[in-house]
Amino acid sequence: MSYHPIANQIYNLLIQDIANQEGEITFNFLNISVKINEKSAIGDLFQEWLTEWMRLKGVEFRTKTNTQEFPDFLLDISDTTGLLEIKTFNYDDNASFDVANFKAYCRSLKTEAHRLDADYLIFAYELKDYKFKVRKIWLKKIWEITGGSANYSVKCNVKQHEIDAIRPVVWYSKSQKARKPFKSRFDFVEGLYDTLMKYPGTQNQSYDWLATVKNNYFYHIGEEL
Numbered sequence: 148m149s150y151h152p153i154a155n156q157i158y159n160l161l162i163q164d165i166a167n168q169e170g171e172i173t174f175n176f177l178n179i180s181v182k183i184n185e186k187s188a189i190g191d192l193f194q195e196w197l198t199e200w201m202r203l204k205g206v207e208f209r210t211k212t213n214t215q216e217f218p219d220f221l222l223d224i225s226d227t228t229g230l231l232e233i234k235t236f237n238y239d240d241n242a243s244f245d246v247a248n249f250k251a252y253c254r255s256l257k258t259e260a261h262r263l264d265a266d267y268l269i270f271a272y273e274l275k276d277y278k279f280k281v282r283k284i285w286l287k288k289i290w291e292i293t294g295g296s297a298n299y300s301v302k303c304n305v306k307q308h309e310i311d312a313i314r315p316v317v318w319y320s321k322s323q324k325a326r327k328p329f330k331s332r333f334d335f336v337e338g339l340y341d342t343l344m345k346y347p348g349t350q351n352q353s354y355d356w357l358a359t360v361k362n363n364y365f366y367h368i369g370e371e372l
Contacts, residue, residue, distance in 0.1 A: 150286055151229045153206065153222040154266040158286040160204055161268075165281045172279055182277040189272060190235045190244075194219065197233060217247070217255070218265055227367050230265035238271040238282040242319075245312035246293060249303050250349065252313060253339055257356065260364035260372070263332050267292060285319070290335035292318045294328045300341035302326070310346055333372055336360060 150158075172183040172192060183192075201208055201220075208231075209221040223229030236242045246252075246267075255262060269292070271283040285292075294316035296302035304311045316326045329335040336357065343353035364372045 150266050150288075151222055151231070153208075153229060154231050154268065154286060157201065157204075157206060157231075158268065158284065160206075161281075161284055164200075165284065168280070170279045171277055172274075184274060184277045186237055186274055189237075189274065190233075193235050193270065193272070194233050217262065227259075227261040228264070230262065232265055232267045234267055234269045236269075236271055238273045241317050242269070242271070242292075242315045244315065245304070246289065246315055247313050249301075249310045249313050249342075253343060253349070253353075253356065256336075256339075256360045256363070258363060259367075260360050261367040263289065263336065263364065263372075264368070265289065283319070287318070288332070290329040290332050292316070292328055293335060293338075294318075294326045295338060296326065299345060300338035301335070303342070309348065310342070336372060 172189075174181045174183060198210075207222070210219070211221070217232070218230040219233045220231040221229055222231055234242075234244045234246070236244050252262075265288075267285075267287045267289060269285040269287060270281050273280045273282050292315040293313060294302060298305070299310070302314050302316055304314050316328055318328045329338060340353070340357040340360075343349045343356055361372045364370070
């Protein structure tokens with residue numbers, strides 16, 4: 148398993164730049180400047196900062212016209228390699244961000260299975276007394292941050308008995324009781340398939356899902372899943 152070289156470059160540059168650094172988040176409008184101590188918008192704000200930081204570092208990248216589309220950044224000329232997603236979470240809490248919408252992600256893999264190889268750059272931040280710090284940074288693959296739960300083979304957020312989003316396990320925990328992440332890309336895909344077949348809302352239309360994803364991955368990447 149390997150990460151994209153530009154993703155690795157970004158990760159290593161960030162480790163050098165961010166260590167022991169502290170900053171503030173401000174909102175300036177009509178000559179009124181307000182310091183921000185609210186965490187709800189950190190993810191979007193940090194991604195805006197990261198975009199400018201990458202430009203200043205001379206990192207070559209592209210973004211989709213619709214910035215809400217996967218992925219956050221494209222690091223290659225190709226649209227099938229060099230996919231980079233950005234995730235953030237509060238360092239004082241366990242990681243609980245949405246990895247992806249479960250149904251939409253599973254549906255996308257039938258025609259865009261190369262998404263499985265995307266890199267995830269993850270930041271654990273601290274915001275206290277208006278002071279912002281990045282405490283930890285990880286570069287991971289999706290199967291390195293996801294795992295099973297008591298209810299499904301892939302941990303998901305469930306709202307009113309409906310599967311909503313894929314959620315991470317605490318991959319960085321050293322506790323023996325913590326659920327471990329998947330060991331491989333294939334294990335993750337099998338977990339998705341098991342979840343699709345167990346969940347009543349997707350079971351009937353998912354019998355051929357695994358075979359379709361395998362074939363599509365080979366079509367895009369030229370390797371077996």
